[in-house]
Amino acid sequence: MIYYHYAELIQRQAEKYGSRTALKYxxxxxxxxxxxxxxxxxxxxxxxxxxMAEFGIEVQENIGVYSQNMPQCLYTDFGAYTNRIVSVPMYATNSPAQIEYIINDANIRTLFVGEQLQYNNAFKVQKESAILKRIIIFDSSVKLNPEDKTSVYFDDFLRFGDNTHAASAVKIRMNGATPEDLATIIYTSGTTGESKGVMLHHSNYLEAMRIHDIRLPMVTDKDTSMCFLPLTHIFEKAWVYYCLHKGVKVAINLDPKMIQKTLVEVRPTLMCNVPRFWEKVYVGVHEKINSSSPFMKKIFLDAIETGRLYNLEYKNKGLKAPCGLSTKFAFYDKTVFTLLKKVLGIDRGRFFPVAGAPLSDEVNEFLQSVNIPIRYGYGLSETTATVCFYPEEGFIFGSIGTIMPDIQVKIDEANNEILVKGKTVTSGYYNKPEENAKSFTEDGFFRTGDAGRLEGNVLFFTERIKDLYKTSNGKYVAPQAIEMLMSSDKYIEQIAVIGDQRKFVSALIVPVYSLLEQYAEQKGIRYENREDLMSNKDIIRLIESRIEEHQKNLASYERIKRFTLLSQPFTMEGRELTDTLKLRRPVVAKKYAEQIEAMYQE
Known part of the structure; x- marks a missing residue:
């Protein structure tokens, strides 16, 4: 297999595939x-x-891409790589303050933006910035600010380079491209502090392509992948680049809210996604089952149990299933499971990587049982995504998968931290020498900040080390593990577990408001507004019973003793969530300090 530098990858693939579809939107x-x-x-x-060359953007200069997923994002990325320029992605949801920080830290003179919101935020920053000189706009329907004299629409921008001088400059740069060139700087979401720019070189991506080819021989140029997660996220970015390397057709979902519609229209064979997407599938299916007639409910439950036995007790263990079970599974697979997957638009699905957050065994087991081919794994921006993921067969529940080829992983004896070394690991954080000194061991292993354990070549995740709580009784509590237990409950949308230096564990819970309203209607519960409903004793008893059901196997000191229902969700705009939907625990603790203190009053 030839591994082309990204400076030439798209041109080489065009020579091979010509008029075949590469992208669709x-x-x-x-x-x-x-x-x-x-x-x-x-x-x-x-x-x-x-x-870019005509505009005077220099070799290894940093440019910014501040947009939702659009084909232009990929034109810009690979146009930059062809020029040996560094692409710095920013989430479409980033605030002016967030993009200003990145622009200043990475010294970005040229910023590509998507739609009106991104343009408005960028122009606001540009007016006060001594660094940002020009904005290039993907969406031609964006209305410019009357004061704006420097911004250019992308289609007009392209015309600047249509000359022999620019073509010659690009050819020279392209020929000088090396694996050591810096490709991207991906800024972390900053759950506990200041965002850091992860430097990834072309050598990191080339190695990621190579080791994924070893683990994923089933991915071919006949596949179609749905690009749904933000291309700012290393998981989606590295996955899309891998798909382009393999000649996979990439369908770009422009609007995250449209995903249910676009999935049915595209029916992809591949799609990477985060656990929250699949948790909602799990909740939705069980809602459907519970509202069915007794006969149909019995059919659904029998189908799931049949799938569990066939896929997990036999196929996953490399055993041949009994003839009767195989026949029964084949029947359910062609009827119940196919119908379910058709409704979701994933009936042609062959491989769905899942990572970015912990996935509960309960949800994982359900998805495997109904024959949805997810492959759960673990990775970071600092490791060019994948460190490990489930093999097709022989995976172990509770683990985060089998370690990738030529990646070294070991566990720090002092605090059980997962340490990683390999050619996909970052060279460090941009402009952060002190962080770099702390982030690597003396023998060159990267400190992930995650605790875990290793059994042979299989890795298990325990908790984010910074998230670990120590109660006033001296007991360590892993909040993510408790939150994951609750994530599959149909009434719980979001949860933040509290407990650091406290006598017991408590929680702030954002319920699924629509389901609570339905419950109130069924039970004849009267309320005037959402706040009134959240404080209703019957509603509190309902959530209490759901919590108890999920935590019955926890140690007494890990169990949630008190909770508060919130009338407003955690959001990125409210700063409780990062752009990758992770909790900012310090922000939550500060914003809801009054509610938290109330739970600990005697």
Whole structure:
């Protein structure tokens, strides 16, 4: 297998595939899916590269990409790589303050933006910035601020490079590209402190391609992958790059809220996603089961149990299932399971990587039982995504998978921290020498900040070390593990476990408001507003019973003793969540200090 530097990957694939579809996206006006061939893709990348050179963007200069998923994001990334320029992605949901921090830290003079919101935020920053000089806008319908004299629409930007001088400059740069060139700086979401820029070189990505080829021989150029997670997220970015390396067709979901519709329209064979997506599938299916007639409920439950026995007790263990079980499973697979997957738009699915947060065994077991081919794993921005993931067979529940080829993992004896070493590991954080000194061991292993254990080549995750709580009784509590237990409950949308230096564990809970309203209607519970409903004794008893059911196997000191129902959810805008939907525990503790203190009053 040839591993092309990203400076030439798209051009080489265009030579191989020509008019075949490389990318597709749903037009917001017509609702039709528009196709982009490999040749068209390569042409746009080259025009972007030439325009960058003509604009005076230097070799290894940092540019910013502040946009939701769009084809232009990929034109910009690969146009940059063709020029040996560094791409710095930013979440479309980032606030002006967040992008200002990245622009200042990475010294970004040129920023590519998506739609009106991103443009408005960027221009606000540019007006006060001594660094940001120009904004280039993907969406041609964006209305410019009357004061704006420097911004350019992307289509107009491309015309700047349509000359022989620019083409010659790009060719020279392209020929000088090396694996050691810096490719991207991906800023961490900063759950506990200041965001840090993870430096990833082309050598990191090239190694990631190589080791994924070893583990994923089933991925071919006949596959279609749905690009749903933000391309700012290393999981989606590295996965899409891998798909392009394999010649996979990539369908770009422009609007996260449209995913249920676009999945049914595209019916992808591949899609990487986070556990929360699958938790909602789990809750939705069980809602459907519970509202069915007794006969249909019996059928559904029998199908799930049959799938569990076949897939987990036999297939996963490399055993041949009894003839009767195989026949029964085949029947359910072609009827109940296929119908379920068709409704979701994943009936053609062959491989669905899942990572980014802990996935409960309960949800995992259900998905495996109904024959949804998820492959749970673990990785970080600092490791170019994947450190480990489930093998097709022989995976172990409770683990986060089998370690990737040529990746070294060991456990720090002092605090059980997971340490990683390999060619996919970052060279360090941008402009953060002190952080770099703390982040690597003397023998070159990266400190992940996660606790775990190793059994042979299988890795188990315990908890984010910074998240570990120590109660006033001296007991250590892992809040993520408790939160994961609650995540599969249909009434619980979000939960923040509290307990650091406290006498017992408590929780702030954001319920699924619509289901609580339905419950109130069924039980004849009267209320005036959401706050009134959240304080109703019957509603509190309901949630209490749900919590008790999920934590019955926990140690007494780990159990939630008190909780508060919140009338408003945790959000990115409210700063309780990062752009990757992780809890910012210090923000939650500060914002809800009054409610937390109330739970500990005698």
């Amino acid at each position: 749903r037009d917001n006006v017509s609702g039709k899916w528009l196709k982009i061939s490999w040749r068209e893709f390569a042409d746009k990348v080259m025009l972007t590269a030439e325009a």
